[in-house]
Amino acid sequence: xxxxxxxxxxxxxxxxxxxxxxxxxxxxxxxxxxxxxxxxxxxxxxxxxxxxxxxxxxxxxxxxxxxxxxxxxxxxxxxxxxxxxxxxxxxxxxxxxxxxxxxxxxxxxxxxxxxxxxxxxxxxxxxxxxxxxxxxxxxxxxxxxxxxxxxxxxxxxxxxxxxxxxxxxxxxxxxxxxxxxxxxxxxxxxxxxxxxxxxxxxxxxxxxxxxxxxxxxxxxxxxxxxxxxxxxxxxxxxxxxxxxxxxxxxxxxxxxxxxxxxxxxxxxxxxxxxxxxxxxxxxxxxxxxxxxxxxxxxxxxxxxxxxxxxxxxxxxxxxxxxxxxxxxxxxxxxxxxxxxxxxxxxxxxxxxxxxxxxxxxxxxxxxxxxxxxxxxxxxxxxxxxxxxxxxxxxxxxxxxxxxxxxx
Amino acid sequence: xxxxxxxxxxxxxxxxxxxxxxxxxxxxxxxxxxxxxxxxxxxxxxxxxxxxxxxxxxxxxxxxxxxxxxxxxxxxxxxxxxxxxxxxxxxxxxxxxxxxxxxxxxxxxxxxxxxxxxxxxxxxxxxxxxxxxxxxxxxxxxxxxxxxxxxxxxxxxxxxxxxxxxxxxxxxxxxxxxxxxxxxxxxxxxxxxxxxxxxxxxxxxxxxxxxxxxxxxxxxxxxxxxxxxxxxxxxxxxxxxxxxxxxxxxxxxxxxxxxxxxxxxxxxxxxxxxxxxxxxxxxxxxxxxxxxxxxxxxxxxxxxxxxxxxxxxxxxxxxxxxxxxxxxxxxxxxxxxxxxxxxxxxxxxxxxxxxxxxxxxxxxxxxxxxxxxxxxxxxxxxxxxxxxxxxxxxxxxxxxxxxxxxx
Numbered sequence: 016x017x018x019x020x021x022x023x024x025x026x027x028x029x030x031x032x033x034x035x036x037x038x039x040x041x042x043x044x045x046x047x048x049x050x051x052x053x054x055x056x057x058x059x060x061x062x063x064x065x066x067x068x069x070x071x072x073x074x075x076x077x078x079x080x081x082x083x084x085x086x087x088x089x090x091x092x093x094x095x096x097x098x099x100x101x102x103x104x105x106x107x108x109x110x111x112x113x114x115x116x117x118x119x120x121x122x123x124x125x126x127x128x129x130x131x132x133x134x135x136x137x138x139x140x141x142x143x144x145x146x147x148x149x150x151x152x153x154x155x156x157x158x159x160x161x162x163x164x165x166x167x168x169x170x171x172x173x174x175x176x177x178x179x180x181x182x183x184x185x186x187x188x189x190x191x192x193x194x195x196x197x198x199x200x201x202x203x204x205x206x207x208x209x210x211x212x213x214x215x216x217x218x219x220x221x222x223x224x225x226x227x228x229x230x231x232x233x234x235x236x237x238x239x240x241x242x243x244x245x246x247x248x249x250x251x252x253x254x255x256x257x258x259x260x261x262x263x264x265x266x267x268x269x270x271x272x273x274x275x276x277x278x279x280x281x282x283x284x285x286x287x288x289x290x291x292x293x294x295x296x297x298x299x300x301x302x303x304x305x306x307x308x309x310x311x312x313x314x315x316x317x318x319x320x321x322x323x324x325x326x327x328x329x330x331x332x333x334x335x336x337x338x339x340x341x342x343x344x345x346x347x348x349x350x351x352x353x354x355x356x357x358x359x360x361x362x363x364x365x366x367x368x369x370x371x372x373x374x375x376x377x378x379x380x381x382x383x384x385x386x387x388x389x390x391x392x393x394x395x396x397x398x399x400x401x402x403x404x405x406x407x408x409x410x411x412x413x414x415x416x417x418x419x420x421x422x
Numbered sequence: 423x424x425x426x427x428x429x430x431x432x433x434x435x436x437x438x439x440x441x442x443x444x445x446x447x448x449x450x451x452x453x454x455x456x457x458x459x460x461x462x463x464x465x466x467x468x469x470x471x472x473x474x475x476x477x478x479x480x481x482x483x484x485x486x487x488x489x490x491x492x493x494x495x496x497x498x499x500x501x502x503x504x505x506x507x508x509x510x511x512x513x514x515x516x517x518x519x520x521x522x523x524x525x526x527x528x529x530x531x532x533x534x535x536x537x538x539x540x541x542x543x544x545x546x547x548x549x550x551x552x553x554x555x556x557x558x559x560x561x562x563x564x565x566x567x568x569x570x571x572x573x574x575x576x577x578x579x580x581x582x583x584x585x586x587x588x589x590x591x592x593x594x595x596x597x598x599x600x601x602x603x604x605x606x607x608x609x610x611x612x613x614x615x616x617x618x619x620x621x622x623x624x625x626x627x628x629x630x631x632x633x634x635x636x637x638x639x640x641x642x643x644x645x646x647x648x649x650x651x652x653x654x655x656x657x658x659x660x661x662x663x664x665x666x667x668x669x670x671x672x673x674x675x676x677x678x679x680x681x682x683x684x685x686x687x688x689x690x691x692x693x694x695x696x697x698x699x700x701x702x703x704x705x706x707x708x709x710x711x712x713x714x715x716x717x718x719x720x721x722x723x724x725x726x727x728x729x730x731x732x733x734x735x736x737x738x739x740x741x742x743x744x745x746x747x748x749x750x751x752x753x754x755x756x757x758x759x760x761x762x763x764x765x766x767x768x769x770x771x772x773x774x775x776x777x778x779x780x781x782x783x784x785x786x787x788x789x790x791x792x793x794x795x796x797x798x799x800x801x802x803x804x805x806x807x808x809x810x811x812x813x814x815x816x817x818x819x820x821x822x823x824x825x826x827x828x829x
Binding site for chain 2: 016017019020022023024025026027030031032033036052054055057060062065066069070073074077078079080081082083084086116117119120123127128129130131134145148149151152153187219221249253254262266267268269270277279280283285286287289290291292293294295296297298299
């Protein structure tokens with residue numbers, strides 16, 4: 016029989032998949048309140064609208080739904096996406112868009128298109144674990160700079176680029192989540208967005224802008240995306256590749272998203288999609304088209320925002336009341352998104368604390384999973400979108416008791 | 423602005439995607455009868471059954487359908503697949519199965535798991551173009567041997583292995599489609615199946631067995647799959663990885679398939695799936711579960727077999743009547759599947775003939791797309807499943823006229 020472990024590709028041999036999955040497997044006890052996942056709340060799912068849309072498309076189009084369909088995406092969804100992005104001052108044609116089978120797929124397509132083993136990706140510290148996982152499959156090297164309260168430490172990134180250049184190395188791209196970053200909830204200021212773009216132009220380094228939470232703003236006013244700022248200079252795609260998903264604004268279960276960018280890049284990613292999965296299922300795309308064109312998504316987004324804003328407020332309030340600030344516990348606030356970042360004193364390793372928390376029937380994601388290199392150990396990612404309001408309050412109390420118990 | 427073409431990963435830089443896609447784009451004229459695609463016929467789609475199943479699962483499970491779900495697959499589909507494979511004398515547990523987002527996805531997961539740049543894959547000449555595309559994304563090297571009327575030229579494969587060993591090279595795996603191979607329609611004999619397995623054991627080289635058409639047998643009796651023969655020696659997965667899809671037996675549009683094999687390999691592929699797309703949509707999986715458990719798939723498969731058998735007979739009969747055999751035109755026959763392989767005299771390049779055929783309002787796939795190396799130019803792949811019976815007859819007449827016109 017084959018000794019499989021010695022047969023894997025070099026890139027994949029030591030790759031272990033998504034660390035979050037290993038965390039979630041400890042959560043089978045139904046009494047545990049999980050603040051670990053990044054799940055949107057089913058309380059705001061448009062279930063009756065989805066059923067109605069489903070019935071309609073299966074009545075009209077079942078033959079086409081059951082057949083192979085165009086690999087880059089459905090014409091109707093392209094049109095809906097083009098309209099959707101106009102609200103955000105992004106003006107595209109079909110050739111600038113690739114329908115993906117989720118945001119994770121969008122990340123993987125970016126990784127496969129650009130990364131050879133050892134290629135450098137510039138990232139925030141911390142940054143989205145799913146991006147690290149995707150780029151790890153290409154054996155990328157991550158060079159990171161600690162994120163600041165107003166977003167990416169752009170000066171620090173420039174210093175890193177200069178250091179790399181001295182060794183004749185140029186990063187392949189800069190990966191950022193400018194709006195309500197996963198895991199910290201931090202949003203990049205307008206000043207820094209412009210500064211980051213300038214850096215991209217000056218050093219000729221592309222930016223991959225991941226925008227899953229962009230429409231989930233609860234406070235403050237919208238800031239232009241890097242993509243739209245880039246478009247002011249380069250109509251139809253300059254230095255920025257944008258990654259979008261329907262997972263947080265409609266639902267994750269359908270697995271549909273889209274990448275936007277220069278036609279050359281979109282074509283290459285479409286070619287990779289051909290060898291990877293062929294088409295995204297038409298049914299799933301058609302439901303997303305219905306979401307954008309028939310389900311009054313503006314009203315739905317307003318509802319989502321009010322719903323999550325409420326949860327965020329409760330969460331912050333309860334943390335303020337119960338968390339042992341005197342022990343050095345701190346946390347970020349956020350104007351939107353699904354996550355906050357809680358820091359405990361340096362001597363506490365949250366990967367250990369996680370198992371204590373499980374005993375207290377509460378869970379989070381240990382922060383070390385969100386670092387491309389040299390992980391810090393004393394942070395945790397907290398999700399406030401999925402648990403009910405009552406559960407959120409109880410979870411904070413349990414977590415507070417847990418931290419006090421080991422301090 | 424970024425000069426994107428100079429930024430791509432080395433593996434992907436020269437990769438152009440699926441050549442078939444470039445062929446299909448010439449077929450927009452509705453008068454063209456296409457024998458090019460590999461599409462199942464919508465005439466046998468279970469549309470009302472799908473609608474009924476859809477209504478039921480959206481009624482009972484919409485919240486779970488809209489949410490993230492388990493990455494390896496749904497428990498209910500695992501159970502249905504385990505039962506489905508028992509008919510075929512394959513006895514598995516959940517740990518032996520990974521639900522994929524289609525057969526193409528299964529191929530890509532195999533390629534990513536095992537192939538480094540330059541790694542050798544042993545293939546038939548010709549072989550399935552989709553496998554070549556997937557493995558090309560890892561810059562595999564193909565070493566092929568001409569297929570024989572009873573399947574893979576196993577002795578020839580052994581000679582290649584010995585030649586490679588002299589240069590200290592060991593192929594990563596052998597890729598075969600034993601049942602009604604795409605593109606030739608050829609089925610591997612039982613004798614050769616046993617011989618190929620022996621070779622795999624003797625040289626310690628895994629086999630990737632692709633089985634999309636296995637249940638579409640119209641003549642003759644079922645032969646045991648390589649996987650089931652391997653299981654006689656190694657319960658739970660020995661040297662063979664099996665790739666399956668619902669595309670040809672239910673429908674391609676849902677994009678669901680499954681890979682089977684040793685738990686170690688399945689786990690590694692699941693890890694890759696985590697970084698690639700996360701979960702396959704639960705809705706799409708649930709419909710496949712309904713297909714296997716509620717739609718009387720045995721009766722449906724009988725119907726499919728009768729329907730395609732009829733088309734194959736008509737096609738063979740019309741070719742016999744019209745094709746200019748005196749000019750040296752030959753073709754394979756098949757006991758099942760969706761394809762036949764037509765050969766024209768050496769001096770005719772079917773990639774050129776394709777454009778003549780378009781003028782005659784008929785289309786096929788030029789055979790050169792099905793070679794991993796040193797493509798032969800004088801073959802074409804013909805699909806007989808999609809066009810209507812009347813269209814099939816007319817297509818053969820047109821193709822015959824086309825061949826005569828250039829001869």
